[in-house]
Amino acid sequence: GEMTVLYEVHDRMKRRRYTFAPGVEDPIEDVEHPMRAMKPVYAPDPFTGEMLMTGEYEPEGGFLTDGGFPYIPLRFDSTASGFYGEPPMRYGEDLQKVIVESISRRIDLLKRNQRILLASRRERDSNADIGHQLETGRDGEVIWVEDVNQSFKELGFGAPPPDQIGIEKDARGYEEQSMGVSQMAMGGGKKVTATQASLEASYGQLNREWMQDKVAVVFETVVRNTLRMMADARYLPEEFLINVAKDEADPVYEAVTTDMLRVRYSVDIETGSMSPLTEQLEREDALALFNYTIQLPEIDRREAINGLLKAFKVADPDKYFKPGMDADVIKLASMENLLYLLKGAAVNVSPDENHEVHLQIHSQIGQMPEFQQLLPAQQQAVMQIAQQHMAQHQQFLQQMAQGQAPGAGGAPGGGGDIGSVRERAGTEGNIVSLVRSNAQEVSQELQRAPGQG
Numbered sequence: 001g002e003m004t005v006l007y008e009v010h011d012r013m014k015r016r017r018y019t020f021a022p023g024v025e026d027p028i029e030d031v032e033h034p035m036r037a038m039k040p041v042y043a044p045d046p047f048t049g050e051m052l053m054t055g056e057y058e059p060e061g062g063f064l065t066d067g068g069f070p071y072i073p074l075r076f077d078s079t080a081s082g083f084y085g086e087p088p089m090r091y092g093e094d095l096q097k098v099i100v101e102s103i104s105r106r107i108d109l110l111k112r113n114q115r116i117l118l119a120s121r122r123e124r125d126s127n128a129d130i131g132h133q134l135e136t137g138r139d140g141e142v143i144w145v146e147d148v149n150q151s152f153k154e155l156g157f158g159a160p161p162p163d164q165i166g167i168e169k170d171a172r173g174y175e176e177q178s179m180g181v182s183q184m185a186m187g188g189g190k191k192v193t194a195t196q197a198s199l200e201a202s203y204g205q206l207n208r209e210w211m212q213d214k215v216a217v218v219f220e221t222v223v224r225n226t227l228r229m230m231a232d233a234r235y236l237p238e239e240f241l242i243n244v245a246k247d248e249a250d251p252v253y254e255a256v257t258t259d260m261l262r263v264r265y266s267v268d269i270e271t272g273s274m275s276p277l278t279e280q281l282e283r284e285d286a287l288a289l290f291n292y293t294i295q296l297p298e299i300d301r302r303e304a305i306n307g308l309l310k311a312f313k314v315a316d317p318d319k320y321f322k323p324g325m326d327a328d329v330i331k332l333a334s335m336e337n338l339l340y341l342l343k344g345a346a347v348n349v350s351p352d353e354n355h356e357v358h359l360q361i362h363s364q365i366g367q368m369p370e371f372q373q374l375l376p377a378q379q380q381a382v383m384q385i386a387q388q389h390m391a392q393h394q395q396f397l398q399q400m401a402q403g404q405a406p407g408a409g410g411a412p413g414g415g416g417d418i419g420s421v422r423e424r425a426g427t428e429g430n431i432v433s434l435v436r437s438n439a440q441e442v443s444q445e446l447q448r449a450p451g452q453g
Helices: 086-113 120-124 130-136 162-179 194-207 212-230 279-295 301-311 329-339 353-360 376-401 430-447
Strands: 007-011 016-020 029-032 036-042 049-062 116-119 152-153 238-243 253-257
Touching: 016 238, 086 162, 116 120, 116 130, 120 130, 329 353, 353 376
Parallel strands: none
Antiparallel strands: 007 016, 016 029, 036 049, 116 152, 238 253
16 A cells, blocks of 8 residues: 655653654644643542542643653564564574584585505505505404505595684684583683683673663663653553562552552563573572572571572472471470480380481580580480481381381480470471470479589
């Protein structure tokens, strides 16, 4: 069909928009700027006196979009032939073609041109079987010739030109920078200084993100302008409901009004979807962070593992944790160290406890300050009781590993000074109740027998 070019003029001073067509002197459109910020006009209800919206609006000042201009200029790929730019993987395709073509040529050279050896006629005259001996010679066989250096020459038809190897090497380096799958591979296996590695990584980062940055600016503008429009009474109902529940929890709906969007905010867009192999990059970063922080005492081990599982797209990370692996189990095992094992009291082990966590806590009893204050003979007795207690945990672990149902365990040697306490590990509520009941029982025993232990 027939088409023409229209020109829009956005007058920020008069808050109006004009549209011109070729060959027409006056504007074909002269309207109040549609992106001008407006506020509703209220009037009292004649019957109730309640202030209600009349459906009319009056200027509020400013624009809903940046400068009133609703369009976003974008030219992030000057090499593209069409309207849309090329994705980052498209640039890696050309480099891959160069590498494949170079390798194919090298293979073709090796197949097309066999290794040929030139020999002087003088050698043939001296030894008529010299050619046959060279073709069928065994490993280590000695062939006597007249002149080793001048009588033979190998034709290297299969050797690729040095420039071809250089181009292939450069293409691999550019491809690594474009893809950026692993920053650890930037050095290419060679020893580099920290400054050189940092510079190479920076070049690769710029090579990957020079287009993504422009796209991120577009999305930031879209999101910012959209929120501003949603805060205007003309484009949004007075209130609406959204689900504010997290993850897989039951939906929780809250009413959101336009006033909530009329605040200062900043928009930060990370164009991860434009990065090639973005999932591999995220997982590599998650693994690096996990390895750096898991040994720090200030880091919550459960939260660190939880973050690593989420990086690998695990839908429900909580299912990977064993039942009872929480702070209450650690507290219960620590209480056993302090109130029972250090006092010389044997503690029975329940089959359904978290034996791995208990073994980890009990193995640290020798590092406790209370243990260091004991006499050598007392330390030896405490370690013997602790080892017997840990042996019960290990026995249950072995039974579970063999697929057997762990039976009820008892502490070797009987009660001890305070007495044997039977644990009842289970749900979090049972663990909390167990800690409280055991602490109360120990307190009563200490009051009945002061000075013992």
